[in-house]
Amino acid sequence: MSPILSLADITKTYGTRIKTQVLHGISLDVARGDFLAVTGQSGSGKTTLLNIMGLLDRPTDGKLLVNGIDTAAMDDESITALRGRTLGFVFQFHHLLPALTILENVMMPMMADKGSETPGMRDAAAELLKRVGLGERLKYKPDEVSGGQRQRAAIARALAMRPAVILADEPTGNLDTNSSAEVFTLLREINKADGTAFVIVTHAADIARQCDRIVEIVDGRLV
């Protein structure tokens, strides 16, 4: 079985006039059930790498296969659909839509995929929120719950389309020690229960240590 994500010799150069090469040939596979930590100094290119893996940005050079399919030739619309169905995101900031309730925020990726609300969507989203411990907060707006709860709602949203991989960029970076531990435990549970692969960018050594695999970026290369 081919890996979900397969990066071969990925490079990324920013800018047209003043060029900054951030990634220098990165090769990496993410398979089902992986629980991977990405570490590295600030500015080493972790977010850049995650954006490329998440189909949010295109590499300057190299090959990116999703489920064995090359993404280089795909147009924006197909990339968007593929991204919505295959990948989930958790960011340092929760980025919940403030105009929507917690429940509607979790339904958002489903509605974006189907084009409108379909039967069962609401229940499925409520089920996911129950799973992250927010079953009692469905009708709350994001600014009516705590920071840890917001981040858990963001995780429920990342799970909405049952993605094969969730890419998390410093998911606990904004949380206190307790909430941070809670959120990490939740990610681990989901990984164990569903086999969802995780790629977690983190600064915290103790979090990285609890992952199955750690890669470090130094000077745009994996070590």
Add this chain to the structure above:
Amino acid sequence: MPFSVFIAFKYLLDEKRQTLFIMSACAIGVAVMVFLYGLISGLQRSLVDRTLGSQAHIILNANKEKPRPLAEAGGDTAVMARVERGFDRPQMITDWPRRIEAVASSSGIVAVAPRLTGAALLRRGDVTRPVGVSGIEPESFTTIIPLAKSIVAGRYDLVGDEIFVGKDLADDLGVTVGDRVALQTRGGAVNFLISGVFDLGNRSVNENQVFVSLRQAQALQGAPGDINQIDTRVGEIFEAERIARRLEKETGIETISWMEQNSQLLIALRSQSSSSFLIQFFVMVAVALGIASVLVVSVVQKRAEIGIMRAFGAKRSVVTRIFLIQGAVVGLLGSTVGCFVGTGLAMFFRNSAKNPDGTPRFPISYELSEYVVFILIATVVGIIAASLPARQAARIDPAQVVH
């Protein structure tokens, strides 16, 4: 509900003050449009109605018959090309019953009436007044000019030597229904009995026109059986000029439309319309700029949210639609309110500008279809206004805004 509609409404409801603000801008703009439109069209309608109240839409007049060459050039005949208007020869429309039938069946014409016009001196005791004398058939003539409705004293009937005089002429001479007056022409004086006094709402007509039966007019002019004018009424008043030109070609009789006779009025109406259109146009441009600027700010504020939606599978086209829908909703709802406000303003204005007798000075009224057009225009303006922010939103790159 489509995803884009769902998000658009969430955004509009979430930013209530901002939404209310741009909807009010739109409502005010449309209210101005509706008010101005009602005022201008009401004013124009009343001006045109007043003008046409004493005037036929199209007149075919034999006195203005085009001079024709006596001999046509052709074959081996050489003709000296010199065409002169007949001298002092009152011209008549020959074979007029057949002509009237032909004109009546011409397209666009809804009513036709014969008329014999001439001039005379009207005498009452020692006082004389020059007047225009029109010989008419009362039944057909009132389908052209509402003379029957304009009788303010007496009855609408011309039997034997009866005559209608205008209100101002009657006042001037101190005569009324049942009095006798004399009409003097070169042929002599004939006595008439006033059977009706009319008020056509036009002072010069009320002072200078009298109506007698067609037969009496023919006797006065010594032209038994003849007429010199055919009056017509058209269905579409602003088609009159076009129809007149066609009738002229068909009949060979010179025709004059009310539009030609009132060209100054028409120019005034037209420039009034175009200036009111210009005002409406710029009002809507201002409204569009207002909507656009608020939405542009909204897009900037929502960059990260838009990036998130894109990351979670929302296509660019969906993002575009989210903002176009907001523009459309603002235009639709704002203009609906604006229609009510504009109508209210117009009604207030109508009721405060009254004639001395209490009737409104302007006949302001609206058709449902006119409201539909205003709402449609405002909705399209809303969409156009939203198109710039929508395009901006669609260009947002999730990798740049989400961290």
